[in-house]
Amino acid sequence: MARRPTESPLLFELPPAPTDAIERRLRRGGAKLVVGIDEAGRGPLAGPVVAAAVVLDPRRVPDGLDDSKKLDRAAREALYGAIMANAAVSVVAASVARIGATDIRKATLWAMARAVAGLPLLPDHAIIDGIDVPPGLPCAGEAVVKGDARSVSIAAASIVAKVTRDRMMIRAGRHYPHYGFERHMGYGTALHLEALRAHGACPLHRTTFAPVRAVLSNENAAGQAGGAMFADELVEG
Structure with missing residues (x-):
């Protein structure tokens, strides 16, 4: 049965780095395979949101796993390679x-x-980063507040999701060079907002997000939006 988190993020102290304590607790309870889930791209104004599911081999957990936001690009890329070589991974873009x-x-x-x-x-x-258990999950699950800072499995998923999405947005930057997607990955930076005002929205822009909607309203550019470049897709798995 799905479980929501029972703890407030203010009631526990985060470890210096993610550990396998949650995974070990679940394995002691009979769960042989534990999957960590995280996403990248909820906040940007453009591009897909990418979710990753990672089942680590307890005997081959890569060193240095951490919340992807705490790692620089080189570290994320190196860990991505180690995760893909030693874990079961599935990635889906919405x-x-x-x-x-x-x-x-x-x-x-x-x-x-x-x-x-x-x-x-x-x-x-x-185990899912955040406060929600996805409906339709094909196994039991629980949400873990600040999970990417607490669980090695969720940290691994955060890295895979981030690297995958960044690569998608770098590719998008070649298709839509006016917007600088390869620099800001679709987030609402000053550079991105300036490009939106100058060029209107492209098919990768999230037209329901307020800054993009404002540009469309001001420029009457609604017909440019659509999102055809990245359809829903299984990226890895």
Whole structure:
């Protein structure tokens, strides 16, 4: 049965780095395969949201796993390679069209559930960064507040999701060179907002997000939006 977190993030002290304490507790309870789930890209104004599901081999956990936001690009890329070589991984991207048709939370939870379903083996238990357990998850699950700072499995998922999405946005930058996607990855930086005002929205922009909607309203550019470049897709798995 899905579980919501029972703890307030203010009631515990985060470890210096993620550990396998949650995974060991679940394995002691009978869960042989534990999957960590995280996402990248909830906040940007453009591009998909990407969810990753990672089942680490307890005997081959890469050294240096941490919340992807705490790592520089070189460290993330190195750890990504180690994770992909030693773990079961599935990655799903929820498109701009899906984000617009539902909302960013629902699109994220959809991608998380699909990522778990795409694993080569069905896990016994999922641990998810945040406060939500995705509906339709094909196994038991629990949300873990600040999970990417507490669990090695969730930290690994955060790295895979971030590296995958960054690579997608770098590719997008070649298709839409006016916006600098390869520099800001779609986030609402000053450079990005200036490009939006100068060029209007491209098909990768999230037209339901207020800064983009404001540009579309001011420039009457709604016909440019669509999100065709990155449809819903299984990226890895």
